[in-house]
Amino acid sequence: MTASDKPRTRIQQRNINAIQEAALDVFSANGFRGATVDQIAASAGLSKPNLLYYFPSKEAIHVALLAALMDTWLAPLREIKDTGDPVSELLGYVQRKLEMSRDLPRESRLFANEILQGAPRLSGTLGSELKPLVDEKAALIQSWVEAGKIAPVHPYHLLFSIWSLTQHYADFDVQVRMILGDEDPFEGAQNHLQDMFGKMLRP
Amino acid sequence: MTASDKPRTRIQQRNINAIQEAALDVFSANGFRGATVDQIAASAGLSKPNLLYYFPSKEAIHVALLAALMDTWLAPLREIKDTGDPVSELLGYVQRKLEMSRDLPRESRLFANEILQGAPRLSGTLGSELKPLVDEKAALIQSWVEAGKIAPVHPYHLLFSIWSLTQHYADFDVQVRMILGDEDPFEGAQNHLQDMFGKMLRP
DNA sequence: CCTGATCCTGACCAATTGGTCAAATGTTGA
DNA sequence: TCAACATTTGACCAATTGGTCAGGATCAGG
Structure with missing residues (x-):
């Protein structure tokens, strides 16, 4: 919610975007508990640890x-x-x-x-x-x-x-x-x- | 769906009933993947293996x-x-x-x-x-x-x-x-x- | 009251899952 | 170019979860 937490590099921009897009797919189709971080990561074209480099947790993605x-x-x-x-x-x-x-x-x-x-x-x-x-x-x-x-x-x-x-x-x-x-x-x-x-x- | 799969003993009747009641609570509140067999068993007042004595799987309860x-x-x-x-x-x-x-x-x-x-x-x-x-x-x-x-x-x-x-x-x-x-x-x-x-x- | 069927449990297992970490690899700007 | 920083990964972990199993407890009918 602060003004300073915007993405900076274009890699960040691209990946955060891909994650949110993938997460929307997966969460909306399976619900929160039905979705897995692996699924979201795969759908975003990232490895799971890489995804967790951008969002601290599954919950954080959902909240965002x-x-x-x-x-x-x-x-x-x-x-x-x-x-x-x-x-x-x-x-x-x-x-x-x-x-x-x-x-x-x-x-x-x-x-x-x-x-x-x-x-x-x-x-x-x-x-x-x-x-x-x-x-x-x-x-x-x-x-x-x-x-x-x-x-x-x-x-x-x-x-x-x-x-x-x-x-x-x-x-x-x-x-x-x-x-x-x-x-x-x-x-x-x-x-x-x-x-x-x-x-x-x-x- | 056959005519012969009705509960027989009154223990069966009571427990199957309790399981379905508990499962309705848990599934409706958490969705299929959000529900756990332990939760349903606890809510029905049974142990997990005991519950699985009456229904072969989580999925079977849901289907029923x-x-x-x-x-x-x-x-x-x-x-x-x-x-x-x-x-x-x-x-x-x-x-x-x-x-x-x-x-x-x-x-x-x-x-x-x-x-x-x-x-x-x-x-x-x-x-x-x-x-x-x-x-x-x-x-x-x-x-x-x-x-x-x-x-x-x-x-x-x-x-x-x-x-x-x-x-x-x-x-x-x-x-x-x-x-x-x-x-x-x-x-x-x-x-x-x-x-x-x-x-x-x-x- | 005893025997066979039903009911129940603790211990266990394999798979899945959210998350960590140290190290490797890329990128960028001075 | 090269040092600081950003990105990515494989290996790993602990917790959870669906399900199994051998054996013990209980019950019903003869």
Whole structure:
């Protein structure tokens, strides 16, 4: 978190990058305990001791990954503005979250894995980053409800709905594809979700 | 799957039961690889070799658990009948699924863990049990749409919505409670979901 | 009350895994 | 060029973990 712990040489930059990329693959596919340092090292093209030269422990890699993730993950929510049409703002949020599930499924699964296990390495960030942001946006949504700009909804549960519906397509990908067969999940999801939230939000 | 592998003595019945109960705790909280046989044995009040006297391997316990789970898990979907009011049938399904998240959160997490890891031990059952049932109910929903009994929806995505929204309250429990504070998640969820699907389904 | 089947345990094993370390090899800037 | 520094490696270690096994304890039925 200090300003001085940035990578310096280009070898460091390349290797740290490769490690994080590999770790994202392995952690998101197997969970924390299901992932091995050897796996990550191999996938990054490094030997295990070499990997541990850059990160002091398996846990440190995981923590670094989660820390980096939170920013990307919360970005779409931050983008909801109090100016502009409320319904469009919220439908836009749904759209952005769905695109993240499509384009960053590994990140979604990493996050899901962590929460499923009770967020042992994330509850701090959850309280200090997620909670305040959610409270702020929930208040905004509440104000829209009171102004009659959108239909009455419970702001927190509305946000839960958006999260669960969009992330489902990344986290439960296997199941979704098994049922849909050849059909593209995200095309159908987009129509379905825009329609659904449209009906639910318009006053 | 044969008829002859039922437990016989009452000691067997008690211990097999205790093992499954303990395994559900441990697997759902830590995932397959995160769980240890020692943990399960301790939680069941047995020694490790004693546990392995009843189940040949860790994997066997997990498989037994998943097999037992699928029945309970699919029961609410099976209950959707082609007689009776379509909207009530679907809202009833939402209700039952939400109650399952409240009353059987461990089962929900066990399932979520398995799907997240790519369903390595469940893809068979998924194809042979889930898929046909879902196809059948999707066809029913489609027929309701065509008859104008409910608003036009994509049947598969409607089912995905119900699953993700209800299971979210079990799987992401930590996050939900962190945000809601003292508020009861399920009370709010019930109102929110009934309202949401009501609006979406009524023609 | 005794005999065969069931149930249980301590001791043990091999494989895996996270992590260490001293030494070898590369890289870089003065 | 060469010395300081960064990078990489093979060998190694201790702890954990899934699973085995021989034998002892317990139980149920005749």
